Amino acid sequence: MALVAGLEFGRAMHRRRLLLLNILIPLAVTVPIAFAGAPPHHAAAVYAVQFILFATFGAAIPALRDAETGIMARLRATALAPAPLLLARAAAGAALDLLELLPSVCVILITTRAAVAAWGSVPVILLASLFIANNVGLWVAAIARSVAEGALFAALAALLLLHASGVFRTPLPGSVGAAVERFAPFRALHEALLAAGTPSLPLLPVPLAIETAATIVITALAARIALRSLASADSR
Amino acid sequence: MIRASAVSFRFPSGRLALDAVDFSADGGEIVAVVGPNGSGKTTLLRILARVIAPASGEIAGPADGAPGCIGWAPDTAVHFDELSAFANARFFAHSNGADDSAIRPLLGSFGLEQDAGRPVAHYSFGMRRKLMLVEAMAHLPELLLLDEPTVGLDPASVLALSDLLHRHVERGQTAVLATNDLAAARTAGRVVFLHRGRKIADGTHTQLLASVAGTTRIDLVLDRPAATLPAMDGVTFTRSGDGLVAETIGSTMLPGICQVVADAGAHVREIRIREPDLRDVFRALAGEDLVDATAEPVPAAGPEPARTRRGPPWRRKA
Numbered sequence: 001m002a003l004v005a006g007l008e009f010g011r012a013m014h015r016r017r018l019l020l021l022n023i024l025i026p027l028a029v030t031v032p033i034a035f036a037g038a039p040p041h042h043a044a045a046v047y048a049v050q051f052i053l054f055a056t057f058g059a060a061i062p063a064l065r066d067a068e069t070g071i072m073a074r075l076r077a078t079a080l081a082p083a084p085l086l087l088a089r090a091a092a093g094a095a096l097d098l099l100e101l102l103p104s105v106c107v108i109l110i111t112t113r114a115a116v117a118a119w120g121s122v123p124v125i126l127l128a129s130l131f132i133a134n135n136v137g138l139w140v141a142a143i144a145r146s147v148a149e150g151a152l153f154a155a156l157a158a159l160l161l162l163h164a165s166g167v168f169r170t171p172l173p174g175s176v177g178a179a180v181e182r183f184a185p186f187r188a189l190h191e192a193l194l195a196a197g198t199p200s201l202p203l204l205p206v207p208l209a210i211e212t213a214a215t216i217v218i219t220a221l222a223a224r225i226a227l228r229s230l231a232s233a234d235s236r
Numbered sequence: 237m238i239r240a241s242a243v244s245f246r247f248p249s250g251r252l253a254l255d256a257v258d259f260s261a262d263g264g265e266i267v268a269v270v271g272p273n274g275s276g277k278t279t280l281l282r283i284l285a286r287v288i289a290p291a292s293g294e295i296a297g298p299a300d301g302a303p304g305c306i307g308w309a310p311d312t313a314v315h316f317d318e319l320s321a322f323a324n325a326r327f328f329a330h331s332n333g334a335d336d337s338a339i340r341p342l343l344g345s346f347g348l349e350q351d352a353g354r355p356v357a358h359y360s361f362g363m364r365r366k367l368m369l370v371e372a373m374a375h376l377p378e379l380l381l382l383d384e385p386t387v388g389l390d391p392a393s394v395l396a397l398s399d400l401l402h403r404h405v406e407r408g409q410t411a412v413l414a415t416n417d418l419a420a421a422r423t424a425g426r427v428v429f430l431h432r433g434r435k436i437a438d439g440t441h442t443q444l445l446a447s448v449a450g451t452t453r454i455d456l457v458l459d460r461p462a463a464t465l466p467a468m469d470g471v472t473f474t475r476s477g478d479g480l481v482a483e484t485i486g487s488t489m490l491p492g493i494c495q496v497v498a499d500a501g502a503h504v505r506e507i508r509i510r511e512p513d514l515r516d517v518f519r520a521l522a523g524e525d526l527v528d529a530t531a532e533p534v535p536a537a538g539p540e541p542a543r544t545r546r547g548p549p550w551r552r553k554a
Contacts, residue, residue, distance in 0.1 A: 003330050007316065014318035014355070070314040077285045078331040079304035232288050 001088035004080065008092035022058075022100040026050060030104040034111040041170075044193040047108060048167045052158050052186055055097045055130040059090065059137025060154040064147045067233035076231035082223035086138055087216060094131035098123065101130075114196040121201045122192050128204060128212045129189040133158065135215045142226035162186055185211045237263045237410040238284055238379055243293030245279050253279040255433045256293065261379075261410045261426075266401055268424035269414045270514065272526055275430040277414035278311055281381045284412065298378040304332030307377035311384045311414075313364035317357035321348055321367050324356055325374050334375035342370040345396045362388040369397060373404070380404055380411040386420045398423050416526060418514050427514060431522040441514070448512040448520055454482040454490065456497060457506035466496040476525045483516070 012019060029050055033043050066072050075085060105126060109119060136157050144150035162168065165184035172178060181187055188208035195201055219226075240259040246252050254276045261267040269277045282288045283295065285308035298305035315324045325339045343349045346366040351359070356367065365388040372380060380401075386394050401411050401423055413420060421427055427444060429437040437444055461478045471493060472483040482493050487509050494504050518526045 003327070007319075007327055010323065011316055011318050070310060070312055071316070073282070073287045073310065074308075074314060074328075075331070077287050077306060077308040078328065079333050080331050228289070 001084045001091070004085055004088035005092040005095075008089060009096065012096050019100065022054075023103055026054060026101055026104040027107065030107050034107050040112075040194055043108075044190055045167050047104075047193050048165075048186060048190045049159075049162055050104075051097075051101060051126060051189065052129065052133045052162055053155065054101065055094065055133035056137040056140070056154045056158040057151065058097055059093050059134040060140045060144070060150045061137075061147055063089070063138055063141035063230060064144060064150040064233070067141065067230040068147070072227065072230040072233065076227055082227040083220040086219055086223045086226060090131060090134040090138055090219065093134040093137075094127055097130045097134070098127050101126065108193065109196055112196045115198060115201065117201045117203075118192070118196040118198075121203045122196060124204050125188050125192045125208060128208050129186055131212060132185045132215045135219050136161065138219065138226065139222070142222075142229045162190075165190055182207065183211075185215070237261055237265075238297030238412070239295070240280070240284060240290075241294045241296075243280070243283055243290045243295065245276075245283060245288070246291050252433050254283070254290070257430070257433070257435045259284075259428060259435070261412050263378075263408045263410055264405050265426060266405055266411045266413065266424040267426045267428060268421035269412060269428045269430060270416060270418070270421050270518070270526070271430035272416055272524075274432070276433040277416075277430055278383055280430070281308070281383050281412065281414045282310075284379075285381050304334065304375050305378040306381065307332075307372035307375060307379070308381045309368045309372035309383060309385060311387070313361070313368045313388075315356040315364060315367060315371075318355060320353050321356055321359070321363075321370075322352040324367060325370050328371040329374040332375035332377070338374050338376055339370065342373055342400075345400060346370060346393050347396075362390060362393070365389060366393055369400075373400065376407075376409075378409050380409065381414075382411065383414045384417075385413055386415065386417050394420075418526075421514060429518055429521060431518075431524075436521045437517065444514060444517045445512060448483075448516050451483050451485055451512060452487055453510050453512050453516055454484065454487065454493060455506075455508040455510065456480040456482060456493070456504050457508075458497070458502040459505050460502055462497060463501035466493075466500040468492060468496045471496075474519055474523075474525070476519075481516070481519065481525075483520075 030047065033046055063072070102123070105122060109122060114122070137154055140153040140157055141150050144153050161184060164180050165186035166177070166181040167186065167190045169177065185208070188205045192201060238261050240257065242256045242258060243254055244252065244256055245254040257276070257280060259280065269280060271277050279288070283290050284297070285306055287308070316327070321343065322339065325343065326336055329336060329339060340349065343352050346369065348363060348366055348370065351363065356364065359367065369382065369385060372382065385397060389397065404411055413424060415421055422441070426438070426440055428435060455476070457479045462480060465475065466473050466480070468489070470484060471489055474481050474483070480497065490507070497504055515526045
């Protein structure tokens with residue numbers, strides 16, 4: 001896993017322009033909202049959407065590009081096992097996303113006058129959420145037939161999961177939406193962004209930890225099929 | 237070392253790329269898989285490399301054992317372009333469980349040692365092809381699968397490749413080359429001919445050439461393609477590009493051959509009399525020229541332009 005993660009970091013560090021853009025563009029969205037005094041619910045929704053789309057697209061599109069160029073086929077021909085390969089790619093992607101989003105997160109935490117606890121918990125919750133979103137991006141890449149289709153599927157998957165996580169609404173207590181929201185993967189991120197000012201924010205909420213573990217299991221189980229799909233992308 | 241039994245592969249479009257092909261290569265052997273574009277060479281190598289799964293048939297070989305025993309160089313030179321050549325080679329060596337020890341000598345063999353620290357994005361086509369070969373060989377695999385290995389290589393690198401292949405098989409390991417370059421095929425001890433997804437011949441050079449022994453090939457370069465295929469007793473004419481190949485015994489019929497070609501509406505510009513080679517064997521077996529037998533190609537399972545459609549995994553056989 002370290003080999004693949006190191007590779008992904010190495011590739012990212014050599015794409016300096018992209019790295020800079022990946023820092024500046026989220027900042028360009030975050031700064032106006034953070035300093036404009038937007039209602040907390042609206043601001044938290046925008047931040048959550050931005051972060052999750054960033055990670056989902058950021059995993060799906062490079063994976064599809066690597067599939068179409070034949071890199072995935074070359075990786076499949078190595079001795080690397082599919083599950084560690086894809087999980088390492090998702091983990092490295094999440095860590096890189098966090099590094100790139102960290103300036104935006106700092107702006108959010110400063111402008112919301114976040115409690116000390118939030119400075120620890122928001123990045124941890126964000127990292128776990130980005131890891132889940134990166135896995136979703138890889139799943140999307142495995143079923144998409146082109147980069148354009150991958151972008152479409154990534155947007156659809158991310159927005160549906162964000163909606164299920166209660167980012168776009170306030171569900172009535174006892175409703176189906178509220179029940180679904182309890183198991184949705186990005187609820188913790190949304191709540192952390194909303195409640196950054198409260199001193200009792202948990203470092204890693206239990207449901208998010210369970211959802212992260214479930215994501216690892218799903219990717220590990222589907223890795224062989226997913227990598228086979230990605231590796232045959234240039235054989236159609 | 238590697239066995240493929242009745243291997244078939246069908247594209248999602250329904251076209252058959254490989255039709256019940258049997259293939260084997262033993263330790264200490266170089267086998268050349270020869271055929272025109274679309275004959276199924278690349279698909280066969282991808283199946284042997286375990287990159288794609290056959291629709292039917294079985295593979296038995298080194299991939300069943302320890303990991304990292306296959307070195308595969310596909311027909312397109314794909315690398316991590318942001319990284320240096322050495323970093324690329326090191327990644328593939330490490331990902332196959334090997335260390336860096338073979339990388340520098342291999343880079344040196346192909347004249348890449350001076351550029352080993354440069355990002356691959358700045359490499360020429362030939363350098364990228366050479367790096368691909370280095371990456372395939374850097375972990376000293378039991379089975380080496382090289383797809384069109386001589387494409388883009390300078391003559392010195394072709395010689396270096398030939399030398400490396402012979403050293404590879406001297407260690408008791410196996411090499412399979414997919415090529416339509418007959419010069420590269422001569423490196424191999426055995427040649428397998430594929431034509432439109434089917435194996436049409438398998439044997440040593442001597443065995444294959446025996447089928448056309450005793451005949452003379454006369455290559456006729458024409459000023460324009462013949463309107464009709466000439467006919468003459470004792471001579472078999474086949475088209476080869478815009479020219480013709482006349483198969484006969486001896487060369488005494490040459491004046492008559494020139495006459496019937498003229499009668500067919502073309503004039504002979506150049507004549508080459510030669511002994512038969514593998515190209516003639518292929519032509520005799522397939523009824524088509526090795527280079528020209530692509531009129532109705534079966535698409536290779538090799539890389540196609542980006543954004544080609546892919547079926548979802550549950551609808552795919554590979």
